[in-house]
Amino acid sequence: MTAKKWTLKSIAAQLGVSNATVSNAFNRPDQLSKQKREEILSACHELGYFGPNQAARSLRKGTFNIVALVLPDSVEYMVSDPVASSFMRGVAKELEPQGINLLLFSGGADNVNNIVDFVDGFICYGRPRNAKLIDHLEALNKEVVAVDFELKGQASVNIDNYQAAYEVSKQALAAFHDAATQANVAILGLRLLDTDLICRVYDHHLPKLNTSIAHQRLAGFRQALQESHIALSDDKTWNIPESSERWARIAAKEALNVQPRPNVLLCMSDLIALAAAREALEQGIKVPEELKIVGFDGIDEAQLFNPAITTIHQNSEAKGQRAAELFMSKQKQQLILPFELKVGQST
Amino acid sequence: MTAKKWTLKSIAAQLGVSNATVSNAFNRPDQLSKQKREEILSACHELGYFGPNQAARSLRKGTFNIVALVLPDSVEYMVSDPVASSFMRGVAKELEPQGINLLLFSGGADNVNNIVDFVDGFICYGRPRNAKLIDHLEALNKEVVAVDFELKGQASVNIDNYQAAYEVSKQALAAFHDAATQANVAILGLRLLDTDLICRVYDHHLPKLNTSIAHQRLAGFRQALQESHIALSDDKTWNIPESSERWARIAAKEALNVQPRPNVLLCMSDLIALAAAREALEQGIKVPEELKIVGFDGIDEAQLFNPAITTIHQNSEAKGQRAAELFMSKQKQQLILPFELKVGQST
């Protein structure tokens, strides 16, 4: 016996009251006596009417209790990244108690037309891969919070990636200060280029540095190198399209095969640093004696690794919470969150 | 200049055609000439009308292109689990190309009222923590796919957890076959009990074994022990509420402090097995010589660990894909997926 499909109207008729009364019973307790309200609610429960249809309600009110979480790329890329996961956890932690649900959306899409009419707004985690989508989001007439990048006229949450990268590379280079050996640096970059390829990033490939985290970090690395008078030839920077063990291994192999072999690896994520460290150890290269490695993010696995990876720790969960708060407050603020240099045994 | 907010009606007026014509231009190409259609579409684009409002359209049609992914517990618990993430990746991989979006929903909720009117159905990853929700989902008049558990009258995707647990524990016990030493087994269980506590699972705590994966695995472990004539006293099984390093460590500590110390640890997830292995190594216990450890799931990290964890590998991504396929096909099938015993160095 499939339950009869009630509507507010039909249930009102059944109960012998007007539909406004039923609506009020569910939405505006102050509009009717407490007793009547409970009478109605329990009668509805009895009959199997669980409240006003949310789609219709939303159409009327224009609010949805759904927030779209826009991921940098397709949903499937993202979920494997522990940093992104922590971020999501933070967002959910803040939104769930408010009865707000999360809709996952791919940053690879051209536009948000399919979902824009179902959501109250967007939290955008990282610069979407599809540039069209960015324009679209800027033009949008809905609440938007950008995380780890900036969106004209919209709120944002960031850390100072430039400064963080600067500090962590300083740390990596410190050992060479008074030593006989010269630092020989390679950079394993994450999404420096808009491509799916693992490849070297020659200067002529690289567009003008923008506000993406990859470019900011690169600028920080370079600044540190420059201050230490260390040259970085333009065939010593790699692009990795995705923060995964497999891809990072390949890039690490390439970098470690260069002669003379680099003795410093600046990595744009801990996952990359870990992969590089594993590769090095497998090749019998001693870390940190023969090779110093730094990462970025501060994931648990990198701290548990032996040697623990020197890195920039950022609290992704807190970042998610702040982003959600910002979303709900509707303030168009630009938040800069703190980070922390964590010195491990890998430098 | 915020774009004027067009509606189908207003745009039709603007273009001097009827609203049916505009609607058809977007939804039913066969209802008007190709030329007229393109005329209309490009005029709309020009004016900044991106197509019919999806909320209104859904209200009318009753379809949404949104699927709710119901997680076992709050969204924040789940995202950190690599197995769950792979599953999600599989689902997304299948749904995204179809233009179907994923709405995340917490299995801790009482009911799906807040979202049921926005989605075409539910993919339910693991038995929801809240039992009320389960009843609700069974009664629902929408497409539902249950994963890693069963839901009366609904489609489902599973592996044979009982058999898998049986096989992996056989493997753990193999070494004791002709050896002088007796196997001394402890079980680190995942969500055996409906509680947030880390605690021993005495027989009188444990409800009748049900179809949840934890109970199925426990039954498989026990069967293997029984066949090998190994007693398992009822104070040697632990409940861990969540598959995380931190919680698992605590349980592992407890288990390893028991005198005489167990020499076999049957763990219900790789994350737990990893935590146990780390704890053991820190205590100077040799794995596998003094302690054999097996896990469950087959995550990368456990394979990269030294010693590699013996485990049951299941392809979570494929599981997600199959679940999504099943959802779209609307068949009420019960799928059983294969698994694979992976023998590492931990046994």
Added chain:
DNA sequence: CTGTTAGCGCTTTCAC
């Protein structure tokens, strides 16, 4: 406190 009603933006049937 209750009942009536307009209308959120759309799809679809029906007559033209």
Added chain:
DNA sequence: GTGAAAGCGCTAACAG
């Protein structure tokens, strides 16, 4: 091919 109109299920304003 087009246009008029009903209605998806609801909320909120308004009059009683």
